[in-house]
Amino acid sequence: MKEILLESPWLVGLSGLIVAVLAGLWWTQTGSKAALITAVALALITVALVAVSVQIQTDRERIEATLHDVAAALQRNDHAAVVSAIHPDAAVAVGRARTELANYDFTVARVTHIKSIVVDATRKPEKAVAEFNVRVELTTQGQKFTVPRFVKIYFTKLDSRWLVRDYEHYELTAGFRNEP
Numbered sequence: 001m002k003e004i005l006l007e008s009p010w011l012v013g014l015s016g017l018i019v020a021v022l023a024g025l026w027w028t029q030t031g032s033k034a035a036l037i038t039a040v041a042l043a044l045i046t047v048a049l050v051a052v053s054v055q056i057q058t059d060r061e062r063i064e065a066t067l068h069d070v071a072a073a074l075q076r077n078d079h080a081a082v083v084s085a086i087h088p089d090a091a092v093a094v095g096r097a098r099t100e101l102a103n104y105d106f107t108v109a110r111v112t113h114i115k116s117i118v119v120d121a122t123r124k125p126e127k128a129v130a131e132f133n134v135r136v137e138l139t140t141q142g143q144k145f146t147v148p149r150f151v152k153i154y155f156t157k158l159d160s161r162w163l164v165r166d167y168e169h170y171e172l173t174a175g176f177r178n179e180p
Contacts, residue, residue, distance in 0.1 A: 009053035016046025074109035108137035150175035
């Protein structure tokens with residue numbers, strides 16, 4: 001429920017608008033002062049809830065922002081920014097990323113579809129898994145490639161940042177199966 005309220009301001013706004021309009025119609029039909037007060041109160045509560053929903057960024061929204069930030073860094077070939085999104089305890093992932101990134105010159109890197117972002121707040125430190133599709137255009141060894149991939153990233157929360165602990169990538173069709 002919290003995710004619906006905080007991650008879907010359009011849904012909160014639309015629901016509140018519908019209920020406020022219904023209360024307004026009740027007022028126009030009856031002339032009741034209670035109906036007018038209800039309509040105004042519902043409209044004000046809806047505006048407040050939408051404002052709160054827009055202001056608060058959930059963990060899932062932070063992870064999604066991280067995905068897009070890393071994709072933008074890849075597209076700029078800013079390898080340092082990509083590596084800075086990796087958890088300091090993830091030496092294997094850092095080494096693997098540095099080795100792989102050095103081989104490519106990216107021209108396009110985009111997250112095209114996020115399949116899921118699952119946050120496990122019960123663990124300390126908090127963990128999350130993001131599954132999504134990417135499309136990259138790159139040059140390696142003088143040849144250009146367009147590569148769509150299904151990516152699975154394992155995150156760990158450090159302070160207030162979600163950092164990559166490990167990652168896997170598969171052919172695009174892996175995203176259509178339950179388990180890659």
